[in-house]
Amino acid sequence: MGRFAPVGAMVGALVLTASLALAGCGGDDREKPVVAGGGQQGESTATASPSGSAGPAQGPPAPLAVIPADGATRRPVSTEISAKIPEGGTVSKVVLTTANGRPVPGLLRRDGSSWVPSAPLRYGTRYTATVTGTGPDGRIHQGTSTFTTMAKPRSMIGSGLYLFSDRTYGVGMPVVAEFSPGIPKKDRAAVQRRMFVRTDPPQPGAWHWLPNGTQAYYRAPEYWKPGTTLTVRLALAGVPLSHGRYGNVDRSATAKIGRAFEMKVDNATKKMTVYENGALVRTMPVSLGKKSTPSSSGTMVVMEKKESTVFDTRDDPDPANRYVTEIDFAQRLTWGGEYIHAAPWSVAAQGHRNVSHGCVNVSTTNARWLFSRTLIGDPITVRGTERTLEPGNGWTAWSLSWPEFVAGSALPVPEGGEPSAF
Template identity: 70%
Template sequence: MGNVTRGWAMITALVMVTPLALAGCGGSGDKPEFVGASTQPTASPTPPAEPVVLAITPEAGAAKQPVSTEIGTTITGGKITDVTLTTEGVKVAGSLREDSSSWVPANPLKYGKKYDATVTATGTTGQVETKTTSFTTMTKPGSQIGSGLYLFDDKVYGVAMPVVVEFSPGIPKKDRAAVQRRMFVDTVPAQPGVWHWVDNGTQAYYRAPEYWQPETKLTVRIALEGIPLSNGRYGNVDRKATTKIGNRFEMKVDNATKQMTVFENGNLVRTMPVSLGKKATPSSSGTMVVMEKKESTVFDTSDDPNPANRYVTDIDFAQRLTWGGEYIHAAPWSVAQQGRTNVSHGCVNLSTPNARWLFEKTKTGDPVTVKGTERKLEDGNGWTAWNLTWAEFIKGSALPVPDALAAGNAPAGPTPSTGATPGA
């Protein structure tokens, strides 16, 4: 078992209601039933168009606004058709959220700058309503919260790779909904998902009901710079990544047989003997993902409180599964036990040839499922998003989850109520 330092890595249903044809009952004969009654239909008056009512925020003249400020919009009788934000005559890029509740700048605003916003709404018959406002942003705060995104541009990840965001210190519960609304994920093809917060608020994971489809494009923006928190801190930086999901590559380890079966795009491609953690230091049972890969490294457990677990060992083809130090790796010293008995300190031991072959095939984010050991995987000990059922996972969202998405039958499109991309 190694101890390696951690790195920072929307349905509107258009229902067309057809008026029912009303059948009239008439009297017999050639004359109307009521003599003198008009037989000509009376035209119904055209109802007046609903007036456009528009309100925007921030309030005109507002000062010391966070650089995470959005242009809030409330509209009845029409829809938002244009938002323009400028500073010193320069136009700021941005887009509306899917529900038109606000317009989100594409990048953090600048500290200590004046901004002018114009919002235009158009009614159902073409009437136009325009509102303007201006505000000034705050100076850069001294107290910030650190954050990290475990995705990098242009890298290919496995089908089980959750979007993982880390916070230091953790986000207080009362702030998580506001933070989650600023964490945007867009997938092509569309596979809406949900955010899940680990209990202490130091990590949040985003995933869909099922593994990502191979070749999915993921575009992520963790737009936290300047967002105010209740503990007096502010988000430190926006983090972005555009990346891709590769082929479906899965590893399954069964303690009963001491074998690892490897599947590529659903096909069994290899079976390999393993040795897992002995009873004193059992391997974790659950669904994990490859978090990190190192062709060679050193496992140093000199600070373990149990002297029997202290060692310094050179390791080849190491693939991290947990923060606690469980890996898949080459273990030439346990080849005789592989497939027969468990002798490791919690890791999945392979022969060097098997470990090398596996290392050359895997990607960060490939799923690894271990079953039948004496210990269950602890939530948050690694990227444990897939160790929960979908029903369990969505309970960790700080925002309401749409019914269709909660049922695992999400519409094809972004779901901003769960923190997805606004009009990407």
């Protein structure tokens, strides 16, 4: 229902040969994410015992081919440490050091496929990797490789993460990664392998790419459990993304999920029902978008909150939709400009008929009450309108069924969802 100028805020494989200016009710003005870079810290060793082995065989360690190969140059700073081990073997330890012997922290993937540094390596720098593993016969294998990373590339792809550390979000908050330009379909699997999400308590999840590759969402089969900690790292710095371009930076965030708070709007009754931790806490009349500018049906989440703002739609192609209006308690639901907001001018219509330009109109009292309780990421489901929510028009991860959602992953997703990579 209005527009104002936006404010700027915007993981090689270990080869085991066995295996906004706001636009109210119209317009597309999105706030770009900015988050702190960095990586997760962790031990660089993993212990394992080969099944069916009575213990290590005697004799000198068998040679182990480490990847990157010894003497390799111009390796991306996203390089992971891997090795070739006989079928059925396991890696027990990975050590990566700088030229002066300083250890580099990292983590071994849960599937044992590779060891991932906890932060991007330095450009134009020499490293030494030592990998120790145990073969299926119990023999110890070890190998060492010294390699050098590439110079900083000139051509990079920007990325963003709509998640900030030390903040609390609603149970519907998806992890949202953004890319400019978008990632082509053929390159998405490699990118997705470098996008890590860990949840505490553990909950499986999956990634879903928008068709144009500009955004990818991560969510669980159901809303997050209240109190969950989300630890996210988009480990994309130096990753070859597409067309000779590399990722520009790592982005990471650790955030909390708060209490369960959910809003449901039914066009048939023109009412919103509000639930907190499963209990109904309030019912309020609403007025939705009129037939010429209908509200979207689907599950959205609160993306942004403005206690007071101005909706300006004077550039709308339809003169009938042009106006400048002061708005209180505005909560963005879509990039296209749908909000929940106070609409004292439509109180008489609320609960009876739709008169808005696509927004969810409520009284000032109800708008203030909602605004004081909602979090970014709280879900709202609207049903029964003349328009279906378009994918990508907001953080639309929850507007898809779980089978539909996992179909958008660039990598296979196990039934029930993918566990954490580490």
